Amino acid sequence: MVESQSSGAKGIDNAAERISGNEGGYVIVITRWNEGIVNGLLAGAQQALQQMGIADDKVRVVTVPGAFEVPLACQVAAERADCDAVIALGAVIRGGTPHFEYVAGE
Numbered sequence: 001m002v003e004s005q006s007s008g009a010k011g012i013d014n015a016a017e018r019i020s021g022n023e024g025g026y027v028i029v030i031t032r033w034n035e036g037i038v039n040g041l042l043a044g045a046q047q048a049l050q051q052m053g054i055a056d057d058k059v060r061v062v063t064v065p066g067a068f069e070v071p072l073a074c075q076v077a078a079e080r081a082d083c084d085a086v087i088a089l090g091a092v093i094r095g096g097t098p099h100f101e102y103v104a105g106e
Contacts, residue, residue: 024084
């Protein structure tokens with residue numbers, strides 16, 4: 001039995017039996033950078049979709065070079081007739097390069 005996952009005061013019920021449309025197409029956009037972190041996020045997203053009753057063949061994974069390309073890939077996926085939902089996954093880590101500041105500033 002799946003427990004209801006309510007969003008508190010908003011009254012949103014995310015229980016699997018309450019969500020319709022599990023026959024649609026799903027796209028997960030991931031980045032190549034920070035592969036160890038992103039692969040963990042991807043595994044979690046795929047597991048969550050499976051728990052919601054979404055078949056593996058309804059999920060496409062699209063890989064982009066980095067965080068700058070994620071929004072465009074999501075837009076392209078969302079505009080497809082066979083896509084009902086887009087999930088964007090990536091990790092930008094503050095470090096020795098200015099990349100974090102460029103991405104976080106956008």
